[in-house]
Amino acid sequence: MTSGLLLTTSPLPDEWAGWAVxxxxxxxxxxxxxxxxxxxxxxxxxxxxxxxxxxxLMLVSGAVRGGLPVLAWGSGAALAGxxxxxxxxxxxxxxxxxxxxxxxxxxxxxxxxxxxxGTAPLLWKAGNxxxxxxxxxxxxxxxxxxxxxxxxxxxxxxxxxxxxxGEAALRPLLADFYARARADEVLGxxxxxxxxxxxxxxxxxxxxxxxxxxxxxxxxxxxxxxNLNHIHAPLGVRGVHLARWLxxxxxxxxxxxxxxxxxxxTARAEAMGKRLGRxxxxxxxxxH
Numbered sequence: 341m342t343s344g345l346l347l348t349t350s351p352l353p354d355e356w357a358g359w360a361v362x363x364x365x366x367x368x369x370x371x372x373x374x375x376x377x378x379x380x381x382x383x384x385x386x387x388x389x390x391x392x393x394x395x396x397l398m399l400v401s402g403a404v405r406g407g408l409p410v411l412a413w414g415s416g417a418a419l420a421g422x423x424x425x426x427x428x429x430x431x432x433x434x435x436x437x438x439x440x441x442x443x444x445x446x447x448x449x450x451x452x453x454x455x456x457x458g459t460a461p462l463l464w465k466a467g468n469x470x471x472x473x474x475x476x477x478x479x480x481x482x483x484x485x486x487x488x489x490x491x492x493x494x495x496x497x498x499x500x501x502x503x504x505x506g507e508a509a510l511r512p513l514l515a516d517f518y519a520r521a522r523a524d525e526v527l528g529x530x531x532x533x534x535x536x537x538x539x540x541x542x543x544x545x546x547x548x549x550x551x552x553x554x555x556x557x558x559x560x561x562x563x564x565x566x567n568l569n570h571i572h573a574p575l576g577v578r579g580v581h582l583a584r585w586l587x588x589x590x591x592x593x594x595x596x597x598x599x600x601x602x603x604x605x606t607a608r609a610e611a612m613g614k615r616l617g618r619x620x621x622x623x624x625x626x627x628h
Contacts, residue, residue: 348376349396349416359486366399370502373489375403379414379475384443385428397423406502410469411485414441417471421445424466433460433473440473500608501555504601510549513605514542517592526584552608582613 346356347364362368364375377400387393401423403410412420418428418441426448433440440460447453451466462473463481472481504510518538521527535541589609593602 374409377412377416384418413472414475424448499554501553513596
């Protein structure tokens with residue numbers, strides 16, 4: 341984690357002294373100390389024709405799954421509530437000098453409300469999420485959140501891709517694996533016969549692994565879509581090829597990743613190898 345980095349889903353109305361603040365992206369979540377979701381007066385309940393709002397919901401969901409501390413207010417609090425499965429209510433709730441935004445979240449399951457405003461939970465917390473239903477964030481909550489960030493808590497990887505270090509860790513590993521495979525006496529001839537553009541092949545394989553590990557490509561890169569069995573069917577892959585592929589893949593993973601991360605990746609590779617093996621056997625290939 342980069343100490344002092346805060347992400348925000350929309351421009352902030354004030355300064356957050358001592359903290360670097362940048363626009364929130366999915367790629368930046370693993371490197372941030374916290375996520376801010378300010379009131380932006382944009383819809384929360386009805387986003388059917390708003391792909392930008394769907395993307396924001398997915399981003400917030402990834403932050404929550406990964407245990408990133410989140411501070412949300414106004415429509416941002418409603419977004420956080422929706423991610424946690426709460427019903428979204430409409431209509432400003434007002435009492436004395438306090439009021440909610442036009443849309444606010446009912447209390448999410450397993451959350452606790454610290455302040456109520458009529459039937460609306462004005463201040464609620466759920467895990468690492470702190471939500472204020474009003475449009476303007478009280479300075480006391482801002483300071484409380486920043487104090488919390490001074491003592492970071494362990495983070496849960498949001499996806500298997502995060503567990504191995506993200507796409508940045510995956511790319512050199514795959515480049516090493518294919519260097520080994522191209523030089524291998526068993527696999528080398530197969531790749532030489534079927535791959536002409538290695539740069540494009542590496543991009544496609546990277547997109548495949550990013551997708552299979554639950555991630556999204558860096559910089560909006562390609563997402564893999566295809567059928568693994570159909571791709572390998574014309575290659576004449578047999579048991580000896582699968583065994584060698586797994587051995588070289590395991591060696592590359594262990595060379596580039598810590599043991600726990602390497603185990604996550606090789607377990608996925610072994611599962612795919614078994615599926616391909618069964619498909620080859622069912623198609624009448626020689627026994628593996």
